[in-house]
Amino acid sequence: MIDLKILRENPELIKDTCARRGMKVDVDAIVSLDQKHRDGIQKAEFLRAERNRLSKDCKDNPAARDQVKQIKEELSSLEASFEALETELNEKLSWLPNLLAKEVPPGASDEDNKEIKKVGTIPQFSFKVRDHQELGEILDIIDTQRGAKVAQSGFYYWKGKGAQLCQSMFFWTQQELIKKGFTCFMTPCAAKTKTLFGTGYLPFGADQIYKMEKEDLALIGTSEQTLVGYHADEMLDAAKLPLCYTSFTPCFRTEAGSYGKASRGIFRVHQFHKVEQIIFCLPSESENYHKFCLENEEYLLQKLGLPYRVVDVCVGDMGAPGYRKYDVEAYFAGFGTYREVTSNTNLTEFQSRRLNIRYKDKDGGKGFVHTISATAITDRAAIAILENNQREDGSVVIPEVLRPFTGFDVIEPVKK
RNA sequence: GGAGAGAUGGCCGAGCGGUUGAAGGCGCAGCACUGGAAAUGCUGUGUACAGGUAACUGUACCGAGGGUUCGAAUCCCUCUCUCUCCGCCA
Numbered sequence: 001m002i003d004l005k006i007l008r009e010n011p012e013l014i015k016d017t018c019a020r021r022g023m024k025v026d027v028d029a030i031v032s033l034d035q036k037h038r039d040g041i042q043k044a045e046f047l048r049a050e051r052n053r054l055s056k057d058c059k060d061n062p063a064a065r066d067q068v069k070q071i072k073e074e075l076s077s078l079e080a081s082f083e084a085l086e087t088e089l090n091e092k093l094s095w096l097p098n099l100l101a102k103e104v105p106p107g108a109s110d111e112d113n114k115e116i117k118k119v120g121t122i123p124q125f126s127f128k129v130r131d132h133q134e135l136g137e138i139l140d141i142i143d144t145q146r147g148a149k150v151a152q153s154g155f156y157y158w159k160g161k162g163a164q165l166c167q168s169m170f171f172w173t174q175q176e177l178i179k180k181g182f183t184c185f186m187t188p189c190a191a192k193t194k195t196l197f198g199t200g201y202l203p204f205g206a207d208q209i210y211k212m213e214k215e216d217l218a219l220i221g222t223s224e225q226t227l228v229g230y231h232a233d234e235m236l237d238a239a240k241l242p243l244c245y246t247s248f249t250p251c252f253r254t255e256a257g258s259y260g261k262a263s264r265g266i267f268r269v270h271q272f273h274k275v276e277q278i279i280f281c282l283p284s285e286s287e288n289y290h291k292f293c294l295e296n297e298e299y300l301l302q303k304l305g306l307p308y309r310v311v312d313v314c315v316g317d318m319g320a321p322g323y324r325k326y327d328v329e330a331y332f333a334g335f336g337t338y339r340e341v342t343s344n345t346n347l348t349e350f351q352s353r354r355l356n357i358r359y360k361d362k363d364g365g366k367g368f369v370h371t372i373s374a375t376a377i378t379d380r381a382a383i384a385i386l387e388n389n390q391r392e393d394g395s396v397v398i399p400e401v402l403r404p405f406t407g408f409d410v411i412e413p414v415k416k
Numbered sequence: 417g418g419a420g421a422g423a424u425g426g427c428c429g430a431g432c433g434g435u436u437g438a439a440g441g442c443g444c445a446g447c448a449c450u451g452g453a454a455a456u457g458c459u460g461u462g463u464a465c466a467g468g469u470a471a472c473u474g475u476a477c478c479g480a481g482g483g484u485u486c487g488a489a490u491c492c493c494u495c496u497c498u499c500u501c502c503g504c505c506a
Contacts (some may be wrong), residue, residue, distance in 0.1 A: 041466055046477045051486085052475085056484040065486040072486085119500075235426060235463095360426080 001354040097320035107314030114355035120307030131334030133265035152402035154270035168405030185247035187226035198355035200321030217253035238361035242281035275376040286370035290346040293374035332388035
């Protein structure tokens with residue numbers, strides 16, 4: 001949510017932001033709505049003050065009562081017209097995107113993201129490379145057929161050593177984050193509208209959400225929703241910031257409108273699994289912690305031996321709540337290119353305003369915290385491991401850091 | 417699912433329809449005491465919005481939403497949530 005003060009004092013900034021994002025928003029209309037709203041507040045408050053003042057005399061002055069009754073009528077008709085105004089203003093405000101960092105590159109889609117750096121060596125193969133779908137079948141560790149049978153196309157099973165690989169990777173990741181000061185959580189996998197709105201997934205991403213039929217609940221699209229919502233309506237002690245949280249959950253997305261995009265295999269699916277990093281910090285520190293999360297993502301991929309590149313995400317590829325975003329794209333031998341594996345967004349105070357998450361320091365200073373939301377690892381990293389670590393016979397070598405957790409070094413093809 | 421109890425400030429906890437933005441305690445801040453600290457004592461300490469250069473003024477807020485009343489934390493209705501006991505259950 002945008003600070004109304006910015007809207008009043010510097011509407012050009014908001015217009016400029018919307019223009020950079022390619023969003024059509026009538027900022028002037030919102031400004032004038034706000035002005036009307038404030039005029040109404042003043043009128044109503046004047047009447048209420050009058051009412052309060054008079055009602056003190058009412059105890060033994062029946063004449064004053066009639067006067068107050070009159071004010072009351074005036075007030076109620078004013079309030080009625082006021083309510084519609086407020087609804088309209090809130091509706092319009094909820095659609096305003098976050099401000100953008102100056103550095104965010106222009107562009108319309110992920111193709112316009114700006115590469116910041118490349119790390120690692122791309123694996124070379126002397127044989128015909130298989131993609132993870134094929135490897136998954138040979139090794140009998142990914143089952144999309146039965147996923148579709150039991151649930152729907154877009155759902156799948158990890159099986160046997162594939163499932164063990166994933167679980168090891170997720171557990172190892174959390175252990176690493178805990179070492180870096182994160183608190184580990186297990187969260188609800190459902191959240192109510194208020195939480196989804198507060199985190200910015202509504203109204204912007206409404207078509208991505210699995211909504212429950214009979215309740216005000218939806219399956220989470222990411223544990224960002226439940227971890228950030230955790231502190232809704234709270235006043236955090238500035239001395240205890242930053243709060244660094246991690247959780248491992250499934251993530252559900254309808255992926256409406258994305259048919260045809262990399263549909264082979266399990267790269268884009270309705271349910272994936274993610275270890276998340278969430279940080280609540282002081283506004284002055286969010287830039288640093290944004291980088292901190294990126295360092296963690298890089299550290300993990302390096303330890304897993306996955307080559308990657310970091311991109312500065314352009315305006316067109318960034319969600320409305322984002323102020324600045326880095327994606328990390330791992331190299332996938334099966335795709336023969338870099339694809340997104342993690343995503344790291346500085347949301348500044350966009351979420352904390354909507355969710356009312358504030359800080360207070362010992363000098364009485366207070367404000368809205370900044371939130372950082374970053375992936376640590378997802379199934380996609382396991383896919384990259386399969387594709388990059390494959391050998392000619394289809395077997396896959398397990399990264400060394402995971403071996404203490406998997407208990408095996410290689411996944412071998414099943415004999416037919 | 418059945419029965420009952422409750423929801424008040426950063427936290428705990430009082431509260432008669434008007435003098436309650438709300439006693440008391442904790443916490444926090446300042447001061448005093450101390451070589452320094454602890455303990456103690458004194459003083460101060462809600463949030464949001466609107467108006468004002470400002471000191472300040474006004475309005476709203478005691479789970480949420482309605483209602484009664486000149487006036488509601490207090491009375492009435494609806495909803496939500498929490499707790500306790502019983503049942504079922506991973």
